[in-house]
Amino acid sequence: MRKSTDTLDDEVNKSKALETKLTESKINRNYWKISFLLLIGIILGFSLFIGIRVSEPQKVNLPKVNETTTTEPTFQIQLNKTQVNDIISYYLNDFLKDSGIKYQFYLEKNALLNGTFKVLGHDMQFYLYFDPFVMENGDIQLKATSLSIGSLPLPITQVMKYVASDYEIPKWVDVQPSSKTIILHLSQFELQNGMKLAADKMNIVDDDIRFNIFLPLDKQNREKGE
Template sequence: MTNEPNEKNEKTEMKQPSRKKQQTSKDKTPINRWKVAFLLLIAAIIGSSAFVFMRITQVREPNFKPVPELVEADGTPVIAVQSTKKQVNALIDFYLSDFQKGSDITYKFYLENEAMLNGTFEVLGFPIQFYLYFDPYVMDNGNIQLKAKSLSIGTLSLPIKEILKFVQRDYKLPSWVEVNPDDSTILLRLDQFRMQNGLFIRAEKINLVDDDIRMNVYLPKDKEATTTNSEGETN
């Protein structure tokens, strides 16, 4: 008679550990789910950051437009033009407004005490505005080199080289504008630019601080010869 209660107690004691195991396993399940969700969130953040970095730094084959033949360097300067920054900015704004018609991505270029390129690019669907500042230099051949010196882009920290790669890849630029990200320059190839009437221009002086910009307008050799002949016939 005395042994029966002991046997029941032993059976109940044997069953108790299994209940504890079931309870602990149930308690652990929510913790594991939270861990998985947290790891997935971290993976998504890392993946998005990697995608943005690759999108910004990726170098695609630029969609170069056919470059016209070099303009004949020889000719006669027929007009010497001395302008101010305000006058040049009005001309640039008129040219770019017409040139960028129908383009999804637009930009501005204007002169202050420095030359400035203002545009935007997207990060995760949000437009980010940047200001890229240049020092302009007149080259011996009459072209203009813009040397990038500083970049303003809000709280982001990106090298000038990567912004120039973006400009080269995604912006609609005239065929006579060369972007060189490796040396942080933009070259305005005036020797590849010709007006509709055949005239071409060469830069002579650019002094933005003193507001002194000078260029010469040239008459190409073939036009010069035609003009001389017509004058000789009339005389």
């Protein structure tokens, strides 16, 4: 009878041990299941966060760039009379290469226009002197002050009328005989690379000549504007 009781107790203990083992196994399975689901949730959440941040536009305070030529000069250049004369000579030689009339414009103590006109079939050389002034918009005004033409007494206005009618001059140069002035509309003149310039200072006496340089429109904006 004792043996039978011991056997029953052993069976009960085994059953309890098995139940305990099954319970622990179930708990372990639930633990790994929860851990796996939690890991998946973290991965999905992190992926979603990265996706939103990547597609979200960055709020960066970039400098504003004008789509037109800048209103403020990009930089300034300082030249002397020799440098200016070299530039003018190069430009006029290129501009007048197919023209039958040649003339020169250069700086000495004043601005000087040198050319010729015909009198009774003969070429007569003249020297027309100007005082240069910088205008508010960066253009240059040349005010005629004197005329040298040998012993022939001709008024300044007469020579300037001849220049305006018979000389081939750039479109941005405006000859005004009645007021004895020539306006250099630098605002209408464009360098080959698209840059523009404006006069800032014209001190011929102290050999101090300064121009402000402006960046051009970029290529894309140029194509849109055409």
